[in-house]
Amino acid sequence: xxxxxxxxxxxxxxxxxxxxxxxxxxxxxxxxxxxxxxxxxxxxxxxxxxxxxxxxxxxxxxxxxxxxxxxxxxxxxxxxxxxxxxxxxxxxxxxxxxxxxxxxxxxxxxxxxxxx
Amino acid sequence: xxxxxxxxxxxxxxxxxxxxxxxxxxxxxxxxxxxxxxxxxxxxxxxxxxxxxxxxxxxxxxxxxxxxxxxxxxxxxxxxxxxxxxxxxxxxxxxxxxxxxxxxxx
Numbered sequence: 505x506x507x508x509x510x511x512x513x514x515x516x517x518x519x520x521x522x523x524x525x526x527x528x529x530x531x532x533x534x535x536x537x538x539x540x541x542x543x544x545x546x547x548x549x550x551x552x553x554x555x556x557x558x559x560x561x562x563x564x565x566x567x568x569x570x571x572x573x574x575x576x577x578x579x580x581x582x583x584x585x586x587x588x589x590x591x592x593x594x595x596x597x598x599x600x601x602x603x604x605x606x607x608x609x610x611x612x613x614x615x616x617x618x619x620x
Numbered sequence: 621x622x623x624x625x626x627x628x629x630x631x632x633x634x635x636x637x638x639x640x641x642x643x644x645x646x647x648x649x650x651x652x653x654x655x656x657x658x659x660x661x662x663x664x665x666x667x668x669x670x671x672x673x674x675x676x677x678x679x680x681x682x683x684x685x686x687x688x689x690x691x692x693x694x695x696x697x698x699x700x701x702x703x704x705x706x707x708x709x710x711x712x713x714x715x716x717x718x719x720x721x722x723x724x725x726x
Contacts, residue, residue: 539716541664548721549656549664549707554714565715566621599663605711606654606669608676613663 506530508538508600508611515617516590523586524614526600533581534558537603540574540585543613544596554603555583590618622646626708626719633726637698641722643708645689652712655684655693658721659704667706668693698726 511525526538539554553564557576564574576583583600595618601607623646633639643653651671656664666675668684671691681696695702703726708719 541718548705549658549709549718551709551716551718554716563714567715601664603711605652606666606709607656607664608666608669610663610665 506602506609508602508609510598510600510611510614513615513617515619517620518589518591518618520590520618521586521588522590522616523584524598524616526583526585526611528581528583528602531602534578538576538583539601539603539607540572540583541599541601541607542568542596543599549599552585557581557583590616592618592620594618621715622649622710622712622717624708624710624717624719626722628722629720630723630725633698633724635698635700635726639695639698639724641693641706641708641724643691643693643719645691645710645712648689649710649712651686652710653684653686653691654709654711655682656707656709657702657704658707664707695724700726702726 507529534557537554540552542550552568555562555574557578573586597613599613600611602609625644653671655668658664671686672684683694685692706722
């Protein structure tokens with residue numbers, strides 16, 4: 505069974521750094537792109553970027569380029585999304601998803617709250 | 621970047637009704653179009669891909685079609701559990717933009 509399990513909710517202060525994770529199981533992790541999707545409170549889905557774990561080829565949305573870093577550790581079957589200086593506007597639910605063209609399997613989401 | 625314009629933004633219908641949601645792409649995406657369902661407080665779930673192919677385990681009352689750059693999701697006989705927000709997404713070229721979403725109330 506394909507599963508993507510994300511790390512737990514985080515509460516951070518503005519300016520702090522953060523790295524959240526997404527661990528895949530039940531399939532060959534290096535054979536599929538993994539994507540990240542943001543959903544701000546009460547808002548729609550926003551495509552942030554994707555990574556190919558086999559070689560860490562990464563593609564970002566222009567809206568998120570330079571704002572976040574997507575990485576992966578193929579030895580751990582895990583993808584990551586990180587920030588070096590969080591802002592209040594980063595408060596959102598973040599989903600990872602496996603890409604097979606479309607996003608066919610999704611993680612449960614990680615809620616990130618940034619507040620002073 | 622390719623823009624996806626989804627309509628309506630919300631609609632209300634009754635059990636047994638047939639409803640249609642539309643997405644228009646700003647350029648040709650060659651049927652590289654998926655539809656997702658997101659129930660309140662839940663992660664999105666894949667409904668259709670390739671414009672008209674059903675995702676795994678998705679009921680047959682969901683269907684999709686394409687005409688040029690216009691894509692349509694149809695739910696043939698609404699059930700109470702279909703109350704959710706629906707999103708289209710293209711995956712023709714990066715960024716794989718989502719539509720703005722349609723909130724369906726039953």
